[in-house]
Amino acid sequence: MATVVSIFELPSNTASAIRKLKDRGFDDLTTYSPAPFPEIEEAEDASPSKVRVFTLVGGLSGVTLGFLMQIWMSLEWPIKIAGKAFAAIPPFWIVGFELTILLGGFFTLFGLLIVGGLYPRKLDKHYSSRFSAEEFGVVVHCEERDVSEVEMLMRGESAKEVTVVDS
Amino acid sequence: MTPPPAMADAMSPLSRPRDSRANIDIMAPTKGAPWPYLLALGLAILGVVQGFLVLAYQAYVGLGVAGYQQPIFWGVYIITFVFWIGIGHAGTLISAILFLFRAKWRNAVNRLAEALTVFAVLTAGLFPVLHLGRLWKVYFLFPYPNQRALWVNFKSPLLWDVFAISTYASISIVFFYIGLIPDIAMARDRATGGKKIVYTILALGWQGTGPQWKAHSRSVLHLSGLATPLVLSVHSVVSWDFAMSIVPGWHATIFAPYFVAGAVFGGFAMVLNVLIPVRRIFRLERYLTDYHFENMSRFILFTSIICGYAYGVEYFIAWYSNVEFEQSSFWLRAFGPYWLSTWAMIVFNCVFPQLLWFKKLRTNLPFLFALCFFINLGMWFERYVIIITSLSREFITGSWGLYIISPVEIAVIVGSFCWFSMWFLLFLKAFPVIAIAEVKELIIHAKDHGGAH
Incomplete structure (x- = not known):
């Protein structure tokens, strides 16, 4: 060769x-x-780059985690606030949205590291x-x-x- | 479009040394540490130390020393928190939104703007903690398992803010770092000794191979797609800290777009306040041209008009609502004890920027620097006016009061500016202030396509 x-x-x-x-x-x-x-x-x-799969999985995990976390925590110690349901969905959209972005962003970073083969290592010979x-x-x-x-x-x-x- | 003179110059084979001229020029600020730099860094660190000492005093004595007394329990800390969060918005707008719009001129300014975003958010993040009084209870803000099984209130805008700011800080840092990787690798290839070791670790084996660039470009695109709604949401959520209440002057549906426009406005002003001296001191005139300053000036003019419109609408709605509390609140803003702040806000944010209609002034850097200084001042006063005037005159006359900034608060504000400056000065010596790979993309593209890009 x-x-x-x-x-x-x-x-x-x-x-x-x-x-x-x-x-x-x-x-x-x-x-x-x-x-x-x-x-x-x-x-x-x-x-197309596979990074998009990471972003999608991260975003979907974020929104799922965001809603499940809020619903579970609100029901675990139910306190009536402002006449709203214990697990009131509309105000939960905010944290749900933020976690979508947060996990989507972190997974995109992981995607870059994995797909791009980025880790501290020896450089190619040439x-x-x-x-x-x-x-x-x-x-x-x-x-x-x-x-x-x-x-x-x-x-x-x-x-x-x-x-x-x-x- | 013809390339800026700097790029045309850098493209010429005769003027190009063995290494890329962009590499040499843009990495120059990271070399050495002249005494003015060390003096500035020393003063910044001193300012941070005094800020922490004053903070320790406040923690020991209590929030009373920070001017907190009936009826005003949101003072300068919250004002300055909103101010710093706003500063960060220009960075995300430049790096994410302008990226999605394919505005190539952003390539020369996005690195510095992203760095300012990260440092501004790091500074802003301190204030809710300082505002707590009992700093050591900060973990109460986050949902954590505890023996009482008592969770945070997810229906409160203050809790939304915790998530919004944490996400914003995290995504800004990720965005900043991903953008830096190719430039760190370039620095690694040219560094020696300890710096080489650090750059080698941070560059993560970057070599600019096809799969790496492909993954990098897609990551930046996806992060831009995520950061764009994020940046719009962050200041919206901050505005809801106020707008979700029924306090006169706060309870307004216009708050979210009004805050976002104000944040971008103030953020651009801060970017220019930093960019102009950096360009001059480090001789980066080749890369930061009139073209960039003119574009940023146009953004400032545009967002200034939005702010002016929002100020006008607030007054109109107060009058049109026929609610006497709203009307009194806005009357007191303009003619009450805080009239000076209100008029400073209006003049600095709405009147002065109108001078940017003149093309000559849009590229006059000393003028722009002075204008942006006043805009920053005006934006701080905007938050002062919103928070203090409303809180000092609530519904019941018995709970009216007058707010006077305390020396402790002034010391902490000075400390916050020093904290921001300290990080920025350290950044100047560690990483390139301009995204070299992105500038090279324009230079090489222009070379490949006969001067057009």
Whole structure:
């Protein structure tokens, strides 16, 4: 196996290179970008992010927990207040709403950490501080025989630098 | 749209050093600690210490030293609580609402505004505790299992406030941190020694890979979707602390939108009050241009008009209601013992901001700084007028009184501003004041599309 590391200056070239690599069946690739660019994200993986599932589950858990908590606590020691029912639903919407947002937000954070693989860890071997400046990186793992094809493809997409490592 | 001059400049390959110019410029304030900075930080810490000492005295002697006496038991602490909560609203508006509207100009100001939100909420959160008197009983506010099985009153707006403020503080911190992760990673790549270790832990292994950016973008989008109704709800809930009662001057249905507009108005003023000196001291003129100040000035003008309308409607409804308590309450606001606060509020919040109709003044930074200072003052007086005038003249003449701010309250207010400043000064040295990744997004996008974005 070989690894081809390419550096790009523009997101459009990077996205185009990723699309061509995918078309040729080179799926084992990693991209590095200094800022979010939807064209790169779509070229790499067009499916919707799973973070949305976390947000939804968090929000639904929050509203459920909010109402159940208030109803249970109000009924556990029933005190008549302002002539309202012990478990009066309209005023409970406020806390129910706040807990929807609170848990929705926390679950979104967990979603980011889990889906994005974020935890304190060692950085990838081919990661460079240039990717947190203004350059883009595309790292392709391919068979030795495909190296020249990948290299040509990258240069065809205006890659600034193409380096073959681990060959 | 042509990019601001800073971006056009930063895009030029000749002017661009090896590292990104944005990285170098925006990280510059975090380097070193010159004596004026240390002096400012020292003074802020001193102010916090005196605030806590005075607080200890108040806790020992009792709330009487804070001017609390019949009939006014909501004083400066509640006024300042509402003031600080309001300050936070501009940050969430800039980071969440403008994000949903795809207003790209927010990218240069959102980090600072989000930081101000977090610190403002941290400051606001102190006041309900100070107001308790018995500070050590603060846990009574939350529903916790206890041997009497006695739970909190979920039908009370004060309890709604506990949940609203706690949620607001939590979500603001989460939003702030998520936005910071890519910039912390950038700082990690360039730091050495102890700073590198801290940044490495906080960056959580961020490398800007496709899946990471995708998850990050979606998280920011979802959090914006959650934070938008949240920010509107928080000051609405704060306003219901008043509006759910039957006290004349408080019992008004307009309170929720009126408070939210006022919060955004005051919040923007505070953002400008902080942004203008930061831009000047740290030479960030390339990134914070007239374009940004003009947009924020327009927000201030717009929300000032809403506030003016709300003030007018309050008086109109008091007259139109034909309820003598309401009418007296509003008459006393304008011509009673607190007339100065009322007129200061009207002039600072409604009259002065009208000068922003002039384009030249919208980009005149010394003028904007002075105007925003008066707006902040005016917004504090707005809460003073709402709370004190209503409480000092309730239904029964026997319970009328006059409120005078006590030295303890002044010391605690000073302490709160120092507390806010202390966090902000520490933030300046730890993290970039501008969201670098988001600015780079604009710079690179412009470079990729021939100067248009």
